[in-house]
Amino acid sequence: MSDEWKRLAAERAVEDVMPGMKLGIGTGSTAEHFVKALGARVRDGLDVIGVPTSERTRELALSEGIQLTTLEAEPQLDLTVDGADELDPSLVLIKGGGGALLREKIVAAASKRMIVIADASKVVDVLGAFALPIEVMPFGLAATWNAIEAALAENGLSGDLVLRGGKDHPFVTDGGHYIIDAALGRIEHPACLAEDLAAIPGVVEHGLFIGLADKAYVAGADGVLVVEATAQDAEN
Numbered sequence: 001m002s003d004e005w006k007r008l009a010a011e012r013a014v015e016d017v018m019p020g021m022k023l024g025i026g027t028g029s030t031a032e033h034f035v036k037a038l039g040a041r042v043r044d045g046l047d048v049i050g051v052p053t054s055e056r057t058r059e060l061a062l063s064e065g066i067q068l069t070t071l072e073a074e075p076q077l078d079l080t081v082d083g084a085d086e087l088d089p090s091l092v093l094i095k096g097g098g099g100a101l102l103r104e105k106i107v108a109a110a111s112k113r114m115i116v117i118a119d120a121s122k123v124v125d126v127l128g129a130f131a132l133p134i135e136v137m138p139f140g141l142a143a144t145w146n147a148i149e150a151a152l153a154e155n156g157l158s159g160d161l162v163l164r165g166g167k168d169h170p171f172v173t174d175g176g177h178y179i180i181d182a183a184l185g186r187i188e189h190p191a192c193l194a195e196d197l198a199a200i201p202g203v204v205e206h207g208l209f210i211g212l213a214d215k216a217y218v219a220g221a222d223g224v225l226v227v228e229a230t231a232q233d234a235e236n
């Protein structure tokens, strides 16, 4: 059912795509439904150009016949559509379960609008049940690890930190970095945590997306619900 809901949310987002748009194209199983639905519209004559947020998405988009570009050629995009691992009612997100958070955040920040597509299981009151992905430089990993633990303690948080893939075969992102997944349980103040993580030199990016999403299509048993970010949310 969850996959069917992902597809419904993705298909709803495709309706927001207008001819001539420059699109940021997300990564993950929900975003894949979006790419496929967008591909069908492109084959029907819709003229759009997209920037993929991962090599995986690039391959799928090309196989769907979607014209692609880069942020170098098109530094400002009209709309990004992407999935999320968790979203709260003010549209703060956790992303990066698929390891694409860095490119996803760069692309979302370069877009006038971001629409999140998700099944209802992703909606939470307080973020944190999903382990927060933190993308780090391989260089100085142990020092960065300690600094992350200190930042978590500073924020009243604790929980297991896990190097994705394990020490012998760490998962490597498209940007050549590692990911530490932080199982924090409840992140009551994501903005403070985001600021403290971003200040650590070895942290390349973290999976908290704050003030980036404008709208979410959340599909569940009641159909597709629309969640809009308020002006106040956008400021925080």
Ligand SMILES: O=C[C@H](O)[C@H](O)[C@H](O)COP(=O)(O)O
Binding pocket: 026, 027, 028, 029, 030, 031, 082, 083, 084, 085, 094, 095, 096, 097, 098, 099, 100, 101, 104
């Ligand atoms: O790195 C991956 C992305 O942030 C995904 O958008 C996120 O993990 C959600 O993926 P899915 O749609 O597969 O649940």
